[in-house]
Amino acid sequence: MSTDAPAPNPNFPPAPQQHQEPEAPKKKSLVVRILTAVAGLLVAGLVIYGFNYFTSDAAQSKAGECASLTGTSTKPDFKTVDCGSAEANYTIAKVLDSTSGKCDGQYYDQYTETARRGPDSKLCLIPTFKEGSCYELTSSTTTMGYPPVDCGKAEVLKLVKHVKGSDDESACGDGMALAFPEPKQAFCFEPVLNS
Numbered sequence: 001m002s003t004d005a006p007a008p009n010p011n012f013p014p015a016p017q018q019h020q021e022p023e024a025p026k027k028k029s030l031v032v033r034i035l036t037a038v039a040g041l042l043v044a045g046l047v048i049y050g051f052n053y054f055t056s057d058a059a060q061s062k063a064g065e066c067a068s069l070t071g072t073s074t075k076p077d078f079k080t081v082d083c084g085s086a087e088a089n090y091t092i093a094k095v096l097d098s099t100s101g102k103c104d105g106q107y108y109d110q111y112t113e114t115a116r117r118g119p120d121s122k123l124c125l126i127p128t129f130k131e132g133s134c135y136e137l138t139s140s141t142t143t144m145g146y147p148p149v150d151c152g153k154a155e156v157l158k159l160v161k162h163v164k165g166s167d168d169e170s171a172c173g174d175g176m177a178l179a180f181p182e183p184k185q186a187f188c189f190e191p192v193l194n195s
Contacts, residue, residue, distance in 0.1 A: 058113040058121035064183075065092050067125065069111060069144045076144050078111055089145040093182050094124040105167075107178045109144075126180050129187050134158045137178075137189065157189035 058078050061067070066083035067090045069076055081087045094103065099112050103124035113121045127146045129135065134151040135158075149156055157176060163186040169177035172188035179186040 058111065058123060059115075061092050061095055061121070061123060063092055063094055066090065066128070067092055067111075067123075069109075069125065071144055072142045073144065074142070076111060078113065089128050089147070090125040091128060092123050093126045093180060096122040096124065098122065105179070105181045107180060124182075126185070129159045129162065131159050131162055134192055135189070137176075151192050156192050158192050159187055160190050161188040162186075163188065 061080055065080050066085070066088040067078060068081045068085070068087040069078050069090050071077040080092075083091070090109065093108060096103070099114060099120045099122045101122055103110055105124075108124040109127060111121075111123045111125055129146065130148065133148040134153070134156040135146050136149055136153075136155070137146065137157055138155065151158060160175060161172065163171045165184055167179040167181045167184045167186055169179045169186060171177070171186055176189040177186050178189070
């Protein structure tokens, strides 16, 4: 008995092979595609927000830190600096929760930063003054900060006392007081009498 397979008969055509259609790749459902796009946009938004947060000095500021605020009131330039730095012309008194928040007290300077994509910030600032120095507090200058001026200049005020721990204006007697409730302090100014 032979175990060899029979030789194909040349008179018969070969058996037809079954032709299989290649499977079409499965299409993702519309819902899955929308959710994937939304998740991608959300991740991109968070990355942009985080970048803007970590590159914004104002967004990361904390009460008690010092800042340099220069430029004009319409285009200020803000950065946090070491409190011992010559650039430090403000102390951050309070960081508000929103740009619509209000600083308690009438003498705070305010800095508001709105970001197109990122956190908005609003800070209550106390100017840096030094006892014995003179300042122009009544001028309508548009520049930020209160740099010391020559005490021989007309209509300047001299800081005669800095009261820490109290915002009681009566501590300044007859002088002009700038009092701040947070942190509690008062600056006492007197006009310079030029002869």
